[in-house]
Amino acid sequence: MSDPLAxxxxxxxPQKAKDFKTDQEVRWCPGxxxxxxxxxxxxFLPELGLKRENVVFISGIGCSSRFPYxxxxxxxxxxxxxxxxxxxxxxxxxxxxxxxxxxxxxDALSIGGNHLIHSLRRNVNLKILLxxxxxxxxxxxxxxxxxxxxxxxxxxxxxxxxxxxNPISLAxxxxxxxxxxxxxxDRKHLQGVLRAAAQHNGTSLVExxxxxxxxxxxxxxxxxxxxxxxxxxxxxxxxxxxxxGADHDKAxxxxxxxxxxxxxxxxxxxxxxxxxxxxxxxxxxLSRLDSPSFDHTPIGIYRQIQRPTYNELMREQLDEAIxxxxxxxxxxxxxxxxxxxxx
Amino acid sequence: METDPQPVKKVQQLDRVVIRFxxxxxxxxxLTGDRFTQETAAFGNDLSTWxxxxxxIRAPAxxxxxxxxxxxxxxxxxxxxxxxAPNVLVAMNPAALKANVADLPxxxxxxxxxxxxxxxxxxxVGYGSSPLEDGSLxxxxxxxxxxxxxxxxxxxxxxxxxxxxxxxxxxxxxxLLSWLxxxxxxxxxxxxxxxxxKKPEIMKANxxxxxxxxxxxETTESFSVSYxxxxxxxxxxxxxxxxxxxxxxxxxxxxxxxxxxxxxxxSYPITPASDILHELSKHKRFGVRTFQAEDEIxxxxxxxxxxxxxxxxxTTTSGPGISLKSETVALGVATELPxxxxxxxxxxxxxxxxxxxxxxxxxxxxxxRNGEAPVPVIAPCTPSDCFAAAIEAARIAVKYRxxxxxxxxxxxxxxxEPWQIPSVDSLPEIxxxxxxxxxxxxxxxxxxxxxTLARPWAIPGTPGLEHRIGGIEKADGTGNISYDPANHDLMxxxxxxxxxxxxxxxxxxxxxxxxxxxxVLVLGWGGTYGxxxxxxxxxxxxxxxxxxxxxxxxxxxxxxxxxxxxxxSRVVVPEINLGQLALLLRGRYLVDVIGYNxxxxxxFKAAELQDVIxxxxxx
Numbered sequence: 001m002s003d004p005l006a007x008x009x010x011x012x013x014p015q016k017a018k019d020f021k022t023d024q025e026v027r028w029c030p031g032x033x034x035x036x037x038x039x040x041x042x043x044f045l046p047e048l049g050l051k052r053e054n055v056v057f058i059s060g061i062g063c064s065s066r067f068p069y070x071x072x073x074x075x076x077x078x079x080x081x082x083x084x085x086x087x088x089x090x091x092x093x094x095x096x097x098x099x100x101x102x103x104x105x106x107d108a109l110s111i112g113g114n115h116l117i118h119s120l121r122r123n124v125n126l127k128i129l130l131x132x133x134x135x136x137x138x139x140x141x142x143x144x145x146x147x148x149x150x151x152x153x154x155x156x157x158x159x160x161x162x163x164x165x166n167p168i169s170l171a172x173x174x175x176x177x178x179x180x181x182x183x184x185x186d187r188k189h190l191q192g193v194l195r196a197a198a199q200h201n202g203t204s205l206v207e208x209x210x211x212x213x214x215x216x217x218x219x220x221x222x223x224x225x226x227x228x229x230x231x232x233x234x235x236x237x238x239x240x241x242x243x244x245g246a247d248h249d250k251a252x253x254x255x256x257x258x259x260x261x262x263x264x265x266x267x268x269x270x271x272x273x274x275x276x277x278x279x280x281x282x283x284x285x286l287s288r289l290d291s292p293s294f295d296h297t298p299i300g301i302y303r304q305i306q307r308p309t310y311n312e313l314m315r316e317q318l319d320e321a322i323x324x325x326x327x328x329x330x331x332x333x334x335x336x337x338x339x340x341x342x343x
Numbered sequence: 344m345e346t347d348p349q350p351v352k353k354v355q356q357l358d359r360v361v362i363r364f365x366x367x368x369x370x371x372x373x374l375t376g377d378r379f380t381q382e383t384a385a386f387g388n389d390l391s392t393w394x395x396x397x398x399x400i401r402a403p404a405x406x407x408x409x410x411x412x413x414x415x416x417x418x419x420x421x422x423x424x425x426x427x428a429p430n431v432l433v434a435m436n437p438a439a440l441k442a443n444v445a446d447l448p449x450x451x452x453x454x455x456x457x458x459x460x461x462x463x464x465x466x467x468v469g470y471g472s473s474p475l476e477d478g479s480l481x482x483x484x485x486x487x488x489x490x491x492x493x494x495x496x497x498x499x500x501x502x503x504x505x506x507x508x509x510x511x512x513x514x515x516x517x518x519l520l521s522w523l524x525x526x527x528x529x530x531x532x533x534x535x536x537x538x539x540x541k542k543p544e545i546m547k548a549n550x551x552x553x554x555x556x557x558x559x560x561e562t563t564e565s566f567s568v569s570y571x572x573x574x575x576x577x578x579x580x581x582x583x584x585x586x587x588x589x590x591x592x593x594x595x596x597x598x599x600x601x602x603x604x605x606x607x608x609x610s611y612p613i614t615p616a617s618d619i620l621h622e623l624s625k626h627k628r629f630g631v632r633t634f635q636a637e638d639e640i641x642x643x644x645x646x647x648x649x650x651x652x653x654x655x656x657x658t659t660t661s662g663p664g665i666s667l668k669s670e671t672v673a674l675g676v677a678t679e680l681p682x683x684x685x686x687x688x689x690x691x692x693x694x695x696x697x698x699x700x701x702x703x704x705x706x707x708x709x710x711x712r713n714g715e716a717p718v719p720v721i722a723p724c725t726p727s728d729c730f731a732a733a734i735e736a737a738r739i740a741v742k743y744r745x746x747x748x749x750x751x752x753x754x755x756x757x758x759x760e761p762w763q764i765p766s767v768d769s770l771p772e773i774x775x776x777x778x779x780x781x782x783x784x785x786x787x788x789x790x791x792x793x794x795t796l797a798r799p800w801a802i803p804g805t806p807g808l809e810h811r812i813g814g815i816e817k818a819d820g821t822g823n824i825s826y827d828p829a830n831h832d833l834m835x836x837x838x839x840x841x842x843x844x845x846x847x848x849x850x851x852x853x854x855x856x857x858x859x860x861x862x863v864l865v866l867g868w869g870g871t872y873g874x875x876x877x878x879x880x881x882x883x884x885x886x887x888x889x890x891x892x893x894x895x896x897x898x899x900x901x902x903x904x905x906x907x908x909x910x911x912s913r914v915v916v917p918e919i920n921l922g923q924l925a926l927l928l929r930g931r932y933l934v935d936v937i938g939y940n941x942x943x944x945x946x947f948k949a950a951e952l953q954d955v956i957x958x959x960x961x962x
Contacts, residue, residue: 088634336583
């Protein structure tokens, strides 16, 4: 497994979370889930030990996209939906950088849907953190492409009409090589997923369930409610049997139709999670367990496979061209082809 | 041994010729024209070309929409246009004849492939009777040549299909024309050897067809005269033929080399700009990265992202593509990063006519963004001038930390002319001047250079200069988010002043007024340079007095432009749009310029501009 951070210079000094904080006042609403994600990222980055100047956060537009202003690294707050495209140009020309994309459900899945799917299929070395709060926050509360059908919002007083995207299913369809889901309020899980995402060579997509306490409060309440959460949260771990429930009494099994069903944990043939399988059908079937009522929701790494990255392949073509014919000579180039001399 | 007496053929001297090859889009007319051009360039004539083809790859055979043509003007002296009207038309079928015959002047030579003039083919394009027989072509010198059948016959000995043999008819035609104008043939033979290296039988057949065409010219009585056009006396040096798109690509490679910045091209295929992507993708040895993006927006986005990282970010497009890029170009304005945006203009609006030329994106380049978002605009004036324009765009983009738009057009992109290859040392050096260390107490990403008003370009990886940029308004100096009213007003004015200040860093507008007595100035921009120059020469040759100036920098204008405008009592502004430069000049300088505007998807003809200028002089 090649290390995506091999070319990124390391800081000889130990780092702390506060090294990654800026002097800018954080302007999210009090109680916003974004605070927890910011703290988790700032808290986890010192583990990587990368030089701060070689870390870049690029965002689009939306509440979450203010994120780069609060990170004491290089940052680029760009335009709506386009962060993956801008980051692709940066990451494919600078192998010495760790490039992170911060986006939201509207930014990544609505206006920027095209760039998201193409960066996933290209497998550029980007870490995409998709803050999914299932609502448009910065424009003050319209439904988003992950809102449930029938959502009553300012723009849909009689309920929204369109079916939502399932970001995990979408990413699998787009041939993503790393797909995970985590929750803003579960710092330990969030940081574990971030760690794996950072170390994955290629595009990592991390969907983070994030609470917007102003326009869509408690969107993920069942997953956070101590009474329910253990019964409905399925923690995916590669190589481990998929068992869940407060009493570890439930498990998943594939039925003959290929979809997944919940069975008692002692049932023969329960599923063992294989995030590394080339065949995406298990990951896809797991992603279809989601339901608006949160009957059971898998979190963790759905899929993590190795395949060539766009940036490395691009670099290799440049190296190969030079290896074959030597570095370019401008005078030779200009005088190439059919020429004639006038004396 | 008895031999047939070789006909004694006259050789006539000409000073210039315009030839047009026309056929179906599948007949290989562009290739034929290209080869004739290379032969002509190698011979040393000055030349100018105009490929004209449909957007459809293979429109229905034998129909008017499927006609593809290639016009070449070559001369023993300096010329500036591909010529108004062909002296020679090669028509490979009735559709090619019908689509082009109206452009022929009386007495022109018309070489017709009679094999394709069947009743059915004639009827397809609406000929009730054969124009070869009904007298309608009497004003021309018609050479009826069964090109297809003669080619097939010449290739009988080769082990190839009849279809492949027929396809070689364009080489037969090329051979015939090469004989007619005494062109050197070695390079075409070499070209065919390379092109068909993997299909030796096809290669030999094409070479044989080419030679058969030449021999036919020598022996047939249909051509009693052949022509010589002596080499032109151009300044000494090494030359090559170059198209506008090729020159842009070479200019970008040169700009990368002269700046030490790796070139990153983000592009989405679009006619007629795609050839820049194709060409640059060959130059990986120069560290050029080419990224074929998922759409126009991603293409410019990736280029801007690469610029943020210290590359020379470039994007290329045309037509609707430039509209799609507007938002990202404005982000480049707000973040003050170098970016080169090449718009090879084509006929619009919307899809318009993708393969046809136009100059109607000027106002979009100037103003097509939300907010006050000034962008320098540069327009090359000839195919070879695209090389220098690309380097100039890079110089301004890097020095002033700004997006720069290059307005080329379809005519420049595909047209070609001889280019005196410059020495590398003569090209301007471009200094990136990256910020490397904090000056003073803290790094101020929007602290400006007092002369240029450019901000520091601090790229990721530089310790101590970590900073955040974005599309939100920034506080002067610190670059922090700011909604302060006075700061916004200041920043709007600073960005404008930065672009306006480039006027001090570009050459003044040069006026060509040999008599010094002209009342009338003709002022153009971009790809109309050749036609305007040819028209001005004709007016002067006829005794008229006219001054000529041509704008390369459209934003900012050269510092002396107002003075130039006020030095003439009348100013004619020909444009292939409805008066966009005229609007800018009137709005800014209150000079009532006289527009001449035709928007046909075609370049101007020298003759029409001659009349326009003469009318203004006479009025």
